[in-house]
Amino acid sequence: MPSHKTRHALPETLPPWGVAVLESHHALDWTMDWRRHPFLKVIYVLAGEGTVEVASRGLPFTAGDLVVVPPERRNRIIDAPGQPSSLYVLCVTPAVLRFDRALIARLPAGCAERSSYLANRAEAIFRRLLFQQSHGGASASIAMVASALELLALLLEPPQEQAEDTSKARREVRRYVSRLDTHFFETTTIDDAARRLGLSRRRFTQLFKEETGQGWLAYVHERAVDHAARLLAETEAPIAAVAFECGFSDLSTFYRRFKSLRGVSPGEWRRQARGEG
Numbered sequence: 218m219p220s221h222k223t224r225h226a227l228p229e230t231l232p233p234w235g236v237a238v239l240e241s242h243h244a245l246d247w248t249m250d251w252r253r254h255p256f257l258k259v260i261y262v263l264a265g266e267g268t269v270e271v272a273s274r275g276l277p278f279t280a281g282d283l284v285v286v287p288p289e290r291r292n293r294i295i296d297a298p299g300q301p302s303s304l305y306v307l308c309v310t311p312a313v314l315r316f317d318r319a320l321i322a323r324l325p326a327g328c329a330e331r332s333s334y335l336a337n338r339a340e341a342i343f344r345r346l347l348f349q350q351s352h353g354g355a356s357a358s359i360a361m362v363a364s365a366l367e368l369l370a371l372l373l374e375p376p377q378e379q380a381e382d383t384s385k386a387r388r389e390v391r392r393y394v395s396r397l398d399t400h401f402f403e404t405t406t407i408d409d410a411a412r413r414l415g416l417s418r419r420r421f422t423q424l425f426k427e428e429t430g431q432g433w434l435a436y437v438h439e440r441a442v443d444h445a446a447r448l449l450a451e452t453e454a455p456i457a458a459v460a461f462e463c464g465f466s467d468l469s470t471f472y473r474r475f476k477s478l479r480g481v482s483p484g485e486w487r488r489q490a491r492g493e494g
Contacts, residue, residue, distance in 0.1 A: 222301070223247060226294070229254060234358035235310035236365045238346040243301040249293045256310045257321055258286040259368060260294075261339050265302030268295045276327050278302075281336040283329040285372065287321060305343040309365050324372055333415040334389050334396075335371065342368045389414045390424040394436075401440035402464035407433045441465065442478045449483055450490035456483050 222244035231237045235256070243265065260269065262282045269276040269284045271292045276284055286292050288311055296302050314320050329335065342364055349360045374396065393414060410433065411421035422433065429436050441463040448459045460471035460483075475483050 225249065226252070227306075229256075229258075229306070229308055231256060231308055231310055232358070234362055235313045236346075236358075236361040237308045238343065238350055238361075239306040239308070240304075240347060241306065242303045243296055245299070245301050247296055247301055249295070251291050251293050253289060253291045254308075255288050256308045257288055257314075257324075258292070259307040259309070259372070260284040260286065261305040261307075261336075261343050263303040263305060263340070266297040266300040267302050268297075269293075270295065271327070274327065278328060281333070282331065283335065283339055283372065285324050285326050285329065287324075287326055305340075305347075307343065307346065307365060307368060309369070313362055313365065314369075320369070320373075324369065329372055332389060332392065334393055334413060337413040337415070338371055339368060342371070386414075386416060386420065387424055387428075389416070390421065390428055394425070394428050397437070398440060401437050401444070402462065437464075438474045439478060442475050445471070445475060445483065446479060446486060446490075449487040456487075459483070 222242050224244045224247050226249040227239050227241050229237070229239065229252075260278075260283070262278050262280050262284070264280050266279045267277075269278060269286065269292065271286055271290050278284055294302070294304070311318075311321065346361055346364045349357055349364060374392075393410065407422065408418055411418045414421060416424070425433050425436070431439070445459050445463045448454055448462065449456070452459075454462070456471075457468060460468055463471070465471035465474070472482060475486070479486055481489065
């Protein structure tokens with residue numbers, strides 16, 4: 218944790234590309250006056266406790282929380298006594314989101330549903346944004362916009378239903394499985410997946426198999442091969458391109474997994490799907 222502590226809210230100045238990230242570690246006597254700004258603000262709580270006041274609403278927060286403050290809303294942050302907070306703050310001008318003007322209204326204004334998976338993903342994106350911002354360079358603008366959009370997309374994922382007899386760990390794994398169905402191509406490992414959910418490898422493996430009936434790698438490869446089969450049948454993409462899009466880093470592994478699940482090679486599958494004999 219940085220030793221420098223701030224006593225007042227940092228200035229929120231956006232660069233020309235409309236995305237900025239702040240890192241604020243509060244002193245014990247930290248205070249913040251009311252603010253109103255034309256941009257969207259997403260706060261990630263790294264440590265501490267307090268309340269984000271948005272207009273007439275008070276939103277209590279603690280470490281791991283994400284808080285969305287819509288544009289043009291009067292807001293301020295009040296730390297709990299003796300609990301100075303450390304925050305990441307993402308600022309995004311609405312112009313970045315002009316491709317979907319209803320997007321801001323769809324975001325969960327206030328505190329997002331608490332989730333170890335969501336918190337770990339968000340923290341990783343914020344750290345990436347800080348790196349992109351501090352290193353600058355010709356790619357900083359597009360890299361930061363892409364990371365900001367990734368975070369907003371994460372916030373838009375629907376929360377999972379929480380049955381009374383379902384444990385928190387099981388809900389986290391269920392949410393992870395739901396996202397994995399459409400993000401199977403992201404390079405990761407079973408250890409990384411377990412860490413993101415705050416679970417041991419053994420506990421994660423157990424819950425994952427209970428949810429899916431399969432081991433982690435088999436499930437990922439099945440999703441990837443299903444997608445590859447559709448691409449081979451419906452597009453003209455080269456087999457190497459299909460393998461890459463589906464998350465395989467080398468062709469030999471792709472051919473082996475595809476044939477083990479479909480019974481034929483990718484090329485033969487494409488020919489059969491098109492009635493070419």
